[in-house]
Amino acid sequence: MAATAPLDDPRFGLARTARLPGPLRLDGGAFLAPVEIAYETYGTLAADGGNAILVCHALTGDQHLASTHPRTGKPGWWTRMVGPGRPIDPARDFVICANVLGSCMGSSGPASIDPTTGAPYAMRFPVITLRDMVRAQAMLVDHLGIGRLRAVVGGSMGGMQVLEWAATFPDRVASAVVIASAPRHSAQNIAFHEVGRQAIMADPSWRGGNYYEHDDPPAAGLAVARMAAHITYLSEAGLTEKFGRRLQKREAKSFGFDADFQVESYLRHQGISFVDRFDANSYLYITRAMDYFDLAEEHGGLLANAFKGTKTRFCVVSFDTDWLYPTSESRAIVHALNAAGAQVSFVELSSPFGHDSFLLESPALEAVIDGFLKAGQT
């Protein structure tokens, strides 16, 4: 039995939570039940179910794809890609975006109540993988009565989920769009995440993850984690263009430890505002899932095996200044797809803004996605 509760204005952006009985068998061996998935939909599902597009979000993203975020009051994170006249258009497409397993915006995660104890799971929540996230999404897609998705689309960790969708449920994905992503986490990717985890776990307010009953979450540690990660989302040239060595509200250096430079102030703001919308334990679990991600390893060590015999059409996009998931990672995906005989188009776009480019205004990206999705329409 699954219950569906509408929580939002149904005219545009219908926010719901599906409580799926499960159990979901996880890659780590544990079983999760129930599986709660908070999601939004936009548009109307066609009678034949053939117009569904699933959008997968990134590490700190959420289901508020194109509607106002309830905590921050900011517009959805991908209104440039999803909306009237946009490449993904609710007038034509039935768009689904689900908060990933392990996150903190309504889907099952460490802040959820463990039914066996009546208290939040905290660190008793099972460690999950990106494939587990995708399996949970597939349960949601089942629940919505959709067999095959017209497209699965995502950037960064969202792109990794797209790859997992195509590898795990090849018959359910007509088209796959993988933006600014990678087929596995590199040693440097793991290293940056480990810094963030250590920053959180070093915060005495973390209390081994059991901070939910206290009004004192590990905000300082989570802010430092976010600051370190945020640097990796931007390019050196982008930071120089945006901030350079410009001073903050001062004519001269303070010869103190306040935020003298604009870039310091910006980073501090990024850290502080993040803790208002994100759960520290969720940050631990999702970064862990990303670090565990290695699609080739899941398929006998050969990436091409993940796509053997696939009928899915692929579109792979990278950005030239992205040093978190550089173009070489996208090329590795494309080489594997070529080796598997898959239909794939690949483009490296030019942008000064590094990894974050996929979230920013990019007419070139919109044109690529629009053309690719339109060409896949039947």
Next chain:
Amino acid sequence: MAATAPLDDPRFGLARTARLPGPLRLDGGAFLAPVEIAYETYGTLAADGGNAILVCHALTGDQHLASTHPRTGKPGWWTRMVGPGRPIDPARDFVICANVLGSCMGSSGPASIDPTTGAPYAMRFPVITLRDMVRAQAMLVDHLGIGRLRAVVGGSMGGMQVLEWAATFPDRVASAVVIASAPRHSAQNIAFHEVGRQAIMADPSWRGGNYYEHDDPPAAGLAVARMAAHITYLSEAGLTEKFGRRLQKREAKSFGFDADFQVESYLRHQGISFVDRFDANSYLYITRAMDYFDLAEEHGGLLANAFKGTKTRFCVVSFDTDWLYPTSESRAIVHALNAAGAQVSFVELSSPFGHDSFLLESPALEAVIDGFLKAGQT
């Protein structure tokens, strides 16, 4: 009046501390007195004083250039460059290496006793600049009775000091060797340092810097700062070669938050071992000095002005995988030196190890330095 106390075996590596009366006028406007400088010398000063080479250390370096570190028991940090038969050879050269102002290995810094209070300075220590560090070194060179240095040599922050030496005391530097360095700190450089500072200051044990009387320094925060910085010292390719996604002492992933990957374990070790040898407040002060560094700004906004009319010979070396101070930064130095009509040789060396290459075995680097220093001998 200056006192000199030998502290070590004088046969090789003579460790001393000079207590110079000062006052030293700092760039921030404060006066520092006395100025204590812990340093080591190797070899014998020639009668004409013409064989002195000053080596400048990096952010977390120290004066233990080629002798055993008293706390870690490890060999000196640049035995590959300094020693018998090495490019800098105590049999020929009189080698000086001084702990920088603001550090914690015996030179005046936040852990030093403030003579006006009898307690450690902590955050009452004045904020310093790289030029202040160099001025303090010049006081030491005066104290040693040396007018002109045969060479000033350094990598990373050491290279920045070499640039300050050449710009501030052009008549006292015959040859300058600038390795893996930059003429100013970029927005990204500042951003990484700010993460480290915030990690330290977020640690409750930091106590606003007043932790010296407690047996509980901000070790967790300092370890996180070191971990974040350490990633920037290595290349992505070097991390992949050294660790890749190899697991730590386990056949399979733990599905937990222990250090599953070797790179996690390595980083944690880097963080933990660092706190045994470094003072958190010194880390704040030295990173601040580096972030303030902008040689062009100190010279009317034009880098070439810093070297106008210089007679110093320059050797500039970068490494192709160094993304902390990439080759483009060395090129900016070389262009300015060219514009100033200076004598300069420049080489980009190939190494897989990123910024840290200057500290690692590099026959090519040794050959470059050896040739450059020999060509400068009179």
